[in-house]
Amino acid sequence: MNISIPVGESATQGILHSANNAIDAVILVSGAGGGMFGPGGIYTEVGKKLAKKGITSLQLDHRSPNKLPLCIEDVEAAISYLAFNHSIHHVSLVGWSFGGAVVISAGALNNRVIAVTTIASQTSGTELISKLAPKPLLLLHGTGDTTLSDKCSRILYQHANDPKEIVLYPGDNHSLSQNTKNVVEKLVKWSSDVHKTVSIGA
16 A cells, blocks of 8 residues: 655555564665665565564655655655554664664664664665664675675674674675565565564563
8 A cells, every 4th residue: 555654744655565463564675766665676575574474564655865864854754654643653663775774873863663684785774783782683785785885784794782693695796686585585584483473472
């Protein structure tokens, strides 16, 4: 379902995959070019699979792609929208490329966020990564990425506190297109496990 999310006097757009009676949601954030579909267009499939597991998801666009403070505002607005319009209690964030900086920053600043995943993230704008813990962090990157080297994710891993996990896909590119199925499965399982753990502990 296409939705419009108020952000101050403006609005950003998203695609919502609602799960019945869900109190958990995943927000999927794209890169510096904006859009709602993520690396290789996988976000739609991820969203549909999460809904089948009882987790709502939102493919979120940027009002002003590549402007970090405004993109963080978009995520904050989306979290509030999900809480007040869909009774969502717990949110995890997924961000690709530039979106990695967005979700790391938003994840460190917002108490509703329980976990963060980055895909081929940049390091610029990620200064808050050490503040994420004890929220789990998952980093995915291809070692053949010529847009943002996998060194970026390895640096982020070094600066992050536990719990954290890094998965490197040998020879794969910025969109992880050689491992689409594996990446989708990893995102869905990891997100589902994180939300399940929080629900049990609540």
